[in-house]
Amino acid sequence: MSSESLSAEQLRHAFRAIATTMKSKSEQLRELDAACGDGDLGITVSKGFTAIEGRLDDLEGESPSRLLQSLGITFNNAAASTFGVFFATAFMHAGKSIDRRDQITVDDFYVMLEGAADGIATRGGAKVGDRTILDALVPAAQAAKAAAARGVGWEDVLSAAAEAAGEGAEGTRDLLPKLGRARWLGEQVRGMQDPGATFVQFFFEACRDAYETIMEGG
Numbered sequence: 001m002s003s004e005s006l007s008a009e010q011l012r013h014a015f016r017a018i019a020t021t022m023k024s025k026s027e028q029l030r031e032l033d034a035a036c037g038d039g040d041l042g043i044t045v046s047k048g049f050t051a052i053e054g055r056l057d058d059l060e061g062e063s064p065s066r067l068l069q070s071l072g073i074t075f076n077n078a079a080a081s082t083f084g085v086f087f088a089t090a091f092m093h094a095g096k097s098i099d100r101r102d103q104i105t106v107d108d109f110y111v112m113l114e115g116a117a118d119g120i121a122t123r124g125g126a127k128v129g130d131r132t133i134l135d136a137l138v139p140a141a142q143a144a145k146a147a148a149a150r151g152v153g154w155e156d157v158l159s160a161a162a163e164a165a166g167e168g169a170e171g172t173r174d175l176l177p178k179l180g181r182a183r184w185l186g187e188q189v190r191g192m193q194d195p196g197a198t199f200v201q202f203f204f205e206a207c208r209d210a211y212e213t214i215m216e217g218g
Contacts, residue, residue: 004153005103008064010214012056015071017210018203019049019056025202033195041195044079048087051078064104068095068112083196086120086133093119106148106157113141113161131175136168136200158211162204169197 006014023046030042055074059067072091076084097115098108117137126132128139143164147157172194 005105006064006154006214007103008062008067009060011064011067011104012059014207014210014214015052015056015067017213018206019053021206021209022049022202025199025206029195029199029202032193032198036192036195040081041083041199044081044083045199047079048075048084051075064101065095065099068092068098083199086124086196089119089123090116090133090137106144106152106154109154109157109161110141110145110148113137113144117141129175131172131194131197133194133196133200135172135175135194136165136197136204139164139168140200140204154211155208155215158204158208162201162208165197165201165204169193169201172197 026042026046028042029045030039033039033041051074052071055071059070062070068091072088072095075091076088078084093115094112097111098104101108104112117134120133120137121127124132126134128134140161143160144157147160150156170193173192174190175194
């Protein structure tokens, strides 16, 4: 078990970098979603993370749990949509899983991801293999748990989660959608990554890079 931990202030600082990165990915997500759905994911991501940026100063001094839950609600309020609901659900469940903690460890992290995945699965009725967010999020949670069990620190755990999320998103190219509006496209989406799973990939890559920024004091 690693003794490394992150404070709420470090987490808040990380989300500044994460928001910047995710906004820069919004056009890629819009293009992918336009091919696989209705094309609004990029706009949703841009609006949601812009709102998160604007909320961070107000959340100074909040616990990690409260910070995550507030950011989830902020995202959905700014970009109300099916995706916004799932984002808020993930952050609410992740936050509840670390209630009363002042610092979060790598062991807390995979528990947060498991909580987020369970919340999304329950709300959306989806499972791995349905070509959804879960096809990237569940592998990321599993990889984070395995890495934490080896006693490594945040850098390795985040890298493992990002790599697994990327592999999971890549794997959706061979899946047909079973839920949502994309299911009507059927074979038309084969060969393209699921937009939601790709979002998860980008998000964990942003988390990994943000941690590096924190450690460098940037």
